[in-house]
Every structure is written in structure tokens, then in C-alpha cells.
Amino acid sequence: MTLLTQWPLAGLRLTTPRLELRLPNPEDLADLAALAADGVHDPAVQPFTVAWTDVTPDERAQSVLxxxxxxxxxxxxxxxxxxxxVLRDGVVVGTQGITARDFSVLREVCTGSWLGRTHHHQGLGTEMRAAVLHLAFAGLGAQHAIxxxxTHNAASLGVSxxxxxQEDGIERHSVRARPxxxxxxxxxxxxxxxxxxxxVGIEGLPGCLPWFGLG
Incomplete structure (x- = not known):
């Protein structure tokens, strides 16, 4: 019995012209933690609803793990x-997530991501989001992505x-004790x-389909 038998997600790979996306191995996780410790956004603003970056570098690294x-x-x-x-030329530059609940019924996914600050403004955010959208729509048969x-996060809005x-409404949240x-x-x-x-290329998806509630 192999790891891929028990955890087929470890064999899932997405590729774009510049990037590879894969489930992180221990070394990748260590690199992601180090990126987070160095910062993933301008500390003057908070782009996340959960303010996980408003802590010390060591705490940010630990939270990623x-x-x-x-x-x-x-x-x-x-x-x-x-x-x-997310890797570029074998170097971890960030992470791209895709989530769902009751996907087999709703066929809807949500996405979220971050890049290390030294990798901003290079078009990588668009490329990595495009990769998981291809997984969702072409690979899993999604009907919607959220x-x-x-409002101040121009980079993310620009990627979208x-x-x-298209616009789908607004929510109001408390961010650093302000609306x-x-x-x-x-x-x-x-x-x-x-x-x-x-x-976008996809490898290793067929064995993962039951894990997404399909097949």
C-alpha cells in the first residue's frame, strides 16, 4: 500500500506556463511558513477577514503549518x-486554495490565495487562480466559483x-476594529x-474524484 493509495491528493498536479501547484510536502510547508514570516502584504492594510497576519513572524509561520x-x-x-x-522554477512563491461544501449537490467552489511579498506584481496571482478554476470547472464540473x-484590495479585484x-453583493466586517x-x-x-x-494541465485527478464527492 502506498501514500497515493491512502492519500491520492498527494499526486494531484496543476501546471501553467510558469507555475506548478501541488499539495505541499514537508519542505514546501517549511518554505510557505518562511514566506509568511517575511510578510505577504503591506502591514498598513489588512486584506484578510481573518487577521492571521497581525501577529509576530514566528506566530504567522506556525499558523501556516x-x-x-x-x-x-x-x-x-x-x-x-x-x-x-505554488512553485515557480521549483521555488515556493505562495499558496492557492479552493474549498467547497456539498460540492456534489451545489457545484460551487470558493478560492483564496496569498503570495510572498517579493513575488507580487508579476501576474502570478492571475495564473494560479486560473489553475484552480480550470480544476474546478474542467476537472470537477463546477457551475460557479466565488x-x-x-474594496482596497485592488490586486485581487483586478485578477477577478x-x-x-461579476459582482455578487457586499458584506460588512470588522477589520482592525473598523468597518x-x-x-x-x-x-x-x-x-x-x-x-x-x-x-492549464492537470495530472493525477481521477484517483482524487471520490475525495471531492464525485465518482
């Missing part, structure tokens, strides 16, 4: 969070616009087809 371990341990086909390490960003998302407006965005399968421009 614990979050990935928690998602692995809590995985159920009715409620899953797939968080992939994203959200605060490029990929064809913040979160803009929800929705992408349908039809609009994904119209706006797809990044070639």
Missing part, C-alpha cells in the same frame, strides 16, 4: 479545503475582473469559458 495540517485532518467529501503550494476581496467574475466592505464576486461556468486565457 497548523492551518494546512488542520485542513488535511478535517477533510471530508462533503466539506473540503484544498490548499496547494471570490471576495475588500480579468477572469470574468470594512468585502465585495463578493461570482464566476459562472459559461463566463469562465469565455474568459479563459491561461493554458
Amino acid at each position: 497548523q492551518y494546512h495540517w488542520r485542513c488535511w485532518g478535517a477533510w471530508r467529501k462533503e466539506d473540503w479545503e484544498l490548499n496547494l503550494a 471570490s471576495a476581496a475588500y 475582473r480579468k477572469l470574468g467574475y 470594512g466592505v468585502l465585495r463578493r464576486l461570482r464566476l459562472t461556468a459559461e463566463r469562465w469559458q469565455q474568459h479563459r486565457a491561461v493554458p
